[in-house]
Amino acid sequence: MQIKYTLSEDKMPKAWYNIQADLPTPVPGVLNPATGQPITPTDLESLFPMALIKQEVSTEPNIQIPEPVQSIYRQWRPTPLYRARRLEKHLDTPAKIYYKYEGVSPAGSHKPNTAVAQAYYNKEAGIQCLTTETGAGQWGSALAFAGALFDLEVVVYMVKVSAQQKPYRRALMESYGAKVIPSPSHETQAGRAILADNPQSTGSLGIAIGEAVEVALGNKTANYALGSVLNHVLLHQTVIGLEAQTQLDMAGDYPDIIVACTGGGSNFAGIAFPFLGAKLRGEQKTTRFVAVEPTACPTLTKGKYAYDFGDTAHLTPLVKMHTLGSSFVPPGIHAGGLRYHGMSPLISHLVELGLIEPRAYPQLSCFAAGVMFARTEGILPAPEANHAVKGAIDEALRCKEEGISRTILFNLCGHGHFDMQSYIDYHAGRLQDSEYNEQEIAMALAGLPVVS
Amino acid sequence: MQIKYTLSEDKMPKAWYNIQADLPTPVPGVLNPATGQPITPTDLESLFPMALIKQEVSTEPNIQIPEPVQSIYRQWRPTPLYRARRLEKHLDTPAKIYYKYEGVSPAGSHKPNTAVAQAYYNKEAGIQCLTTETGAGQWGSALAFAGALFDLEVVVYMVKVSAQQKPYRRALMESYGAKVIPSPSHETQAGRAILADNPQSTGSLGIAIGEAVEVALGNKTANYALGSVLNHVLLHQTVIGLEAQTQLDMAGDYPDIIVACTGGGSNFAGIAFPFLGAKLRGEQKTTRFVAVEPTACPTLTKGKYAYDFGDTAHLTPLVKMHTLGSSFVPPGIHAGGLRYHGMSPLISHLVELGLIEPRAYPQLSCFAAGVMFARTEGILPAPEANHAVKGAIDEALRCKEEGISRTILFNLCGHGHFDMQSYIDYHAGRLQDSEYNEQEIAMALAGLPVVS
Incomplete structure (x- = not known):
C-alpha cells in the first residue's frame, strides 16, 4: 500500500531557500535591451513591488515567508509526500519512489x-x-x-x-x-x-x-x-523541496535522484533547489537532478545558452537562458505549461554548470506513464506532470536492470482534472508525437539579439 | 484568515458509526416486491457480499474499518476542517462557520x-x-x-x-x-x-x-x-463526522447547527450521524440538523413517506422513504447528484422522527452562494455542495439578524472542477430556477406500489 508522510503545520518552512546564496558563480544578470547594460531596480519598479525586485537579486540564503502568506499556505500546505508502493510493485523495481503532490491546492497545481x-x-x-x-x-x-x-x-x-x-x-x-x-x-x-x-x-x-x-x-x-522563469518566482516554490526534506527525514531516506518537469522551471526549482543547495554546500555529494522537457519544445536539450527576450514582442528585458529563439512556436502538444521558448536563467545556469541533467520525452510515452500512475497510485496527473512521472519510471526501471535500489523523488506538480480533453484524445488514439522542426529552431535562433 | 484544523493520522476513526444502534424506533425494513415480505439476506446475495449485507441490518454501534481500507483512506484522510473566517467577515455575522472539505479525495468528492x-x-x-x-x-x-x-x-x-x-x-x-x-x-x-x-x-x-x-x-x-441510499453506504460515510467531532474538539467548539445537501443522503449522513447519535443518546440536546435539497427535486419537503422502488424499472426491492414517485423525472438542474426521486430510508425515518429539518432552495441562489464562497474561501464547490453553502450562509445571516453567535458546521462534499459548464452558464445568465411541476409529482405519486 501507498505510504503518506504528513508534515505537521508547525514544521512548515518559515523561510524560502534562495539558491543564489550558494552558487559557485553568480547567475548572469538581466540586461536592458535598449542600452545593453545591466537592468536597475528602478527599471523594474513600474512592473513589480520593491520587495520582489529585492528578492530577484538577493544573495541571502533564507528569506522569511511573511506570516499572512504562511497563513494562506496552511489552507493546503504542508502538501503530502507519498511513497508510491503500488507503482513500485507494478514496475517490480528495487527502487523507492517518492512523490510530492502539489495538486491539493485550490487551483490544482504548485502555482x-x-x-x-x-x-x-x-x-x-x-x-x-x-x-x-x-x-x-x-x-x-x-x-x-x-x-x-x-x-x-x-x-x-x-x-x-x-x-x-x-x-x-x-x-x-x-x-x-x-x-x-x-x-x-x-x-x-x-x-x-x-x-x-x-x-x-x-x-x-x-x-x-x-x-x-x-x-x-x-x-x-x-x-x-x-508565474515562472524569474528568480523570485522560483524562490517562492522552494517550500515544496523544503517540506520534502523534512518528510524524507521522517521516512529515514534521502533522494539519489530528483525528477521534475521544466517549462519555465518553477516547479523543478521548487523541489530541487533545497537539495541542490545541500550539494553545492558540500553537505551531500551524490544526488542527481533530472529536468524533463517535451521533445516538441526541447529548450534545455536543443536550445542555445544566450541572451534572449522573454516574449515574442520583445518588450521584456534580456535574460541569459537556454532558448529556442523568441519567435519559435512549438507544436501544439497538450502540456501547455511546457511550451515556452526559454527557461529560467537559474535553471539554465545550473545546467551549464553540469549540476542538472536535462532530458526530453515525446508526449505519448508521457501520457502512458500518467495513465499507469493513475491506475496504481489513484491520482490522474496534469499532462505537464506526466513528464516527471515518465522520468521517474525510467529511473526506476534502470534500477531494476542494474539490480540497484535507489531513492527517487519527483514532483507531481498538478492534477489533470482540467486537462481531460487531452486524455480523451490519448485514449482515442488521436494524439501524436509532434516533434520540433530543426529548421524552425535554426531560424528562430538566427534571430537572437546581438549582445556585446 | 481561514483556520485549518488538521487531524493527525493516528486520530483517524478506526470504526464507522452505525446510527441504527441508537434509533428510538428501528428503520422500516426493505420488502421483496414479489411477496410483500421482508427481504432476506439470501435475496441480496447475488448482488452484494455478505459483509455488506450484514452491515445493512446491523445494530452494532461501531463497525471496525478494515486495515486495508484505513490504509487507502490515509491517501487523502483525515480531510481538513476549516473555520471560514473570511466568509464570516464578508457576511459580517457573529456566527462561527466551520466546513469539512471532502473534495481533497482523488475523485474530488466524499464518494x-x-x-x-x-x-x-x-x-x-x-x-x-x-x-x-x-x-x-x-x-x-x-x-x-x-x-x-x-x-x-x-x-x-x-x-x-x-x-x-x-x-x-x-x-x-x-x-x-x-x-x-x-x-x-x-x-x-x-x-x-x-x-x-x-x-x-x-x-x-x-x-x-x-x-x-x-x-x-x-x-x-x-x-x-x-453510491448512496443504502444503510451500509451511509455507514461508510460517517468517517466524515467522526473526524469532524475530533477536529471541533481541537477548536474547543461544538456545532449548534449542522448543514449538508441531500440527494440520496450519504454526504448528509456522513457529517450528521455521529453528532445525531450523541443527541439520540442524550449526551447533547440542542444541535439542529438541516438537510438541503433543490426545489426542483423536493423529495423531503414535498414527497410522500411511503414504500417505493429505488429505480424506474422496478427491479429493486421496496424501501420506505420520502419519494416523489419512481416515474418522476426532475428538471435538468446542474446539481445532478441531487436529482433522485427517493431518499435514504434512514434519513427519511429521522425526518419523520422530527430530528432532521428539510429545506429546499432554487439553484440560482445556490450558485450565488458558491461563487461568494469561492471568492472568500478560495474553493469552488460542486453544484450539489452549493446547496449546503447556501444553507450555512442563511443560518449565519439569521445569527446576524438575531445578534446571536451560533456554531455552524457544514459539509463541503466536493469541488466543482468537473462542473465548470454549470458555472459558465451561471456567469452568462443562462441558468434558470426550474421548479418542479406539482402535477407531475401528483401523477408519479399516484403510481406508488400498493403495500399491504
Missing part, C-alpha cells in the same frame, strides 16, 4: 505558492490591480485565487485560442472574480496593432505578455505578475 | 469513502467485477478509482445523455481503467428492450441501474455497487 506571495507583496505596496497572461490557464487560475484572497483586481490576458479551447479554466478564473480578456484584444495598443495586421490572430503567449505589461506600465496602481 | 470499502469487501469475497450506474459521474469516478486500487474490473452504465454531456467524467473513469457504457445499451436485455421501444432514448438513472443489476445478477463473479 499558488508564488501567486499568494506575489499578491501579498503587491497589496502591501498599495497596488490595487495585477495583470498577467495565461496560456493553458494554471497560472491565471492561481493568480485569480490569490487576488480574491487579497481583494486585488486581477486581469488575465488569455491567449485567444486557449480561451476558446479551455472555457473551463476561464470559468474558474471568472468564478474567483478575475477579468479574463482573450488576447489579442482591442484594449491595448499592442493588441490593436496585432489585430490591425491580422484580425483573425488567435494570439500567443508573447502577445498576451505584451498586453499585460502595457496595461501595468500605464497604470500606477497596477503591477504585472509572472 | 470514495464508500467506494473503497465496497471494493474491499467485494474483493475479499472473491468478486472480480463490479457493475454500477452513474449520472453526473461523481460516483462512477469514485468506484473506478477504488476498483483500480483493488484490481477489480469496473463496469459503469452511464446515462447516455450524461456520457455525451460530460465526456470529461467519462475520460476520468476510463483513465482509471473502468469500462464506461452509455445506457441504454445493446449489452443487456433491459437496454435492448428500451432501445427496441425507442432507439433514440437518452437514458435515465433508472434504466442504468436496471442494466447494472442485470449484469451483476447474471454473473457469479460480478456484484453490483450503489
Whole structure:
C-alpha cells in the first residue's frame, strides 16, 4: 500500500531557500535591451513591488515567508509526500519512489505558492490591480485565487485560442472574480496593432505578455505578475523541496535522484533547489537532478545558452537562458505549461554548470506513464506532470536492470482534472508525437539579439 | 484568515458509526416486491457480499474499518476542517462557520469513502467485477478509482445523455481503467428492450441501474455497487463526522447547527450521524440538523413517506422513504447528484422522527452562494455542495439578524472542477430556477406500489 508522510503545520518552512546564496558563480544578470547594460531596480519598479525586485537579486540564503502568506499556505500546505508502493510493485523495481503532490491546492497545481506571495507583496505596496497572461490557464487560475484572497483586481490576458479551447479554466478564473480578456484584444495598443495586421490572430503567449505589461506600465496602481522563469518566482516554490526534506527525514531516506518537469522551471526549482543547495554546500555529494522537457519544445536539450527576450514582442528585458529563439512556436502538444521558448536563467545556469541533467520525452510515452500512475497510485496527473512521472519510471526501471535500489523523488506538480480533453484524445488514439522542426529552431535562433 | 484544523493520522476513526444502534424506533425494513415480505439476506446475495449485507441490518454501534481500507483512506484522510473566517467577515455575522472539505479525495468528492470499502469487501469475497450506474459521474469516478486500487474490473452504465454531456467524467473513469457504457445499451436485455421501444432514448438513472443489476445478477463473479441510499453506504460515510467531532474538539467548539445537501443522503449522513447519535443518546440536546435539497427535486419537503422502488424499472426491492414517485423525472438542474426521486430510508425515518429539518432552495441562489464562497474561501464547490453553502450562509445571516453567535458546521462534499459548464452558464445568465411541476409529482405519486 501507498505510504503518506504528513508534515505537521508547525514544521512548515518559515523561510524560502534562495539558491543564489550558494552558487559557485553568480547567475548572469538581466540586461536592458535598449542600452545593453545591466537592468536597475528602478527599471523594474513600474512592473513589480520593491520587495520582489529585492528578492530577484538577493544573495541571502533564507528569506522569511511573511506570516499572512504562511497563513494562506496552511489552507493546503504542508502538501503530502507519498511513497508510491503500488507503482513500485507494478514496475517490480528495487527502487523507492517518492512523490510530492502539489495538486491539493485550490487551483490544482504548485502555482499558488508564488501567486499568494506575489499578491501579498503587491497589496502591501498599495497596488490595487495585477495583470498577467495565461496560456493553458494554471497560472491565471492561481493568480485569480490569490487576488480574491487579497481583494486585488486581477486581469488575465488569455491567449485567444486557449480561451476558446479551455472555457473551463476561464470559468474558474471568472468564478474567483478575475477579468479574463482573450488576447489579442482591442484594449491595448499592442493588441490593436496585432489585430490591425491580422484580425483573425488567435494570439500567443508573447502577445498576451505584451498586453499585460502595457496595461501595468500605464497604470500606477497596477503591477504585472509572472508565474515562472524569474528568480523570485522560483524562490517562492522552494517550500515544496523544503517540506520534502523534512518528510524524507521522517521516512529515514534521502533522494539519489530528483525528477521534475521544466517549462519555465518553477516547479523543478521548487523541489530541487533545497537539495541542490545541500550539494553545492558540500553537505551531500551524490544526488542527481533530472529536468524533463517535451521533445516538441526541447529548450534545455536543443536550445542555445544566450541572451534572449522573454516574449515574442520583445518588450521584456534580456535574460541569459537556454532558448529556442523568441519567435519559435512549438507544436501544439497538450502540456501547455511546457511550451515556452526559454527557461529560467537559474535553471539554465545550473545546467551549464553540469549540476542538472536535462532530458526530453515525446508526449505519448508521457501520457502512458500518467495513465499507469493513475491506475496504481489513484491520482490522474496534469499532462505537464506526466513528464516527471515518465522520468521517474525510467529511473526506476534502470534500477531494476542494474539490480540497484535507489531513492527517487519527483514532483507531481498538478492534477489533470482540467486537462481531460487531452486524455480523451490519448485514449482515442488521436494524439501524436509532434516533434520540433530543426529548421524552425535554426531560424528562430538566427534571430537572437546581438549582445556585446 | 481561514483556520485549518488538521487531524493527525493516528486520530483517524478506526470504526464507522452505525446510527441504527441508537434509533428510538428501528428503520422500516426493505420488502421483496414479489411477496410483500421482508427481504432476506439470501435475496441480496447475488448482488452484494455478505459483509455488506450484514452491515445493512446491523445494530452494532461501531463497525471496525478494515486495515486495508484505513490504509487507502490515509491517501487523502483525515480531510481538513476549516473555520471560514473570511466568509464570516464578508457576511459580517457573529456566527462561527466551520466546513469539512471532502473534495481533497482523488475523485474530488466524499464518494470514495464508500467506494473503497465496497471494493474491499467485494474483493475479499472473491468478486472480480463490479457493475454500477452513474449520472453526473461523481460516483462512477469514485468506484473506478477504488476498483483500480483493488484490481477489480469496473463496469459503469452511464446515462447516455450524461456520457455525451460530460465526456470529461467519462475520460476520468476510463483513465482509471473502468469500462464506461452509455445506457441504454445493446449489452443487456433491459437496454435492448428500451432501445427496441425507442432507439433514440437518452437514458435515465433508472434504466442504468436496471442494466447494472442485470449484469451483476447474471454473473457469479460480478456484484453490483450503489453510491448512496443504502444503510451500509451511509455507514461508510460517517468517517466524515467522526473526524469532524475530533477536529471541533481541537477548536474547543461544538456545532449548534449542522448543514449538508441531500440527494440520496450519504454526504448528509456522513457529517450528521455521529453528532445525531450523541443527541439520540442524550449526551447533547440542542444541535439542529438541516438537510438541503433543490426545489426542483423536493423529495423531503414535498414527497410522500411511503414504500417505493429505488429505480424506474422496478427491479429493486421496496424501501420506505420520502419519494416523489419512481416515474418522476426532475428538471435538468446542474446539481445532478441531487436529482433522485427517493431518499435514504434512514434519513427519511429521522425526518419523520422530527430530528432532521428539510429545506429546499432554487439553484440560482445556490450558485450565488458558491461563487461568494469561492471568492472568500478560495474553493469552488460542486453544484450539489452549493446547496449546503447556501444553507450555512442563511443560518449565519439569521445569527446576524438575531445578534446571536451560533456554531455552524457544514459539509463541503466536493469541488466543482468537473462542473465548470454549470458555472459558465451561471456567469452568462443562462441558468434558470426550474421548479418542479406539482402535477407531475401528483401523477408519479399516484403510481406508488400498493403495500399491504
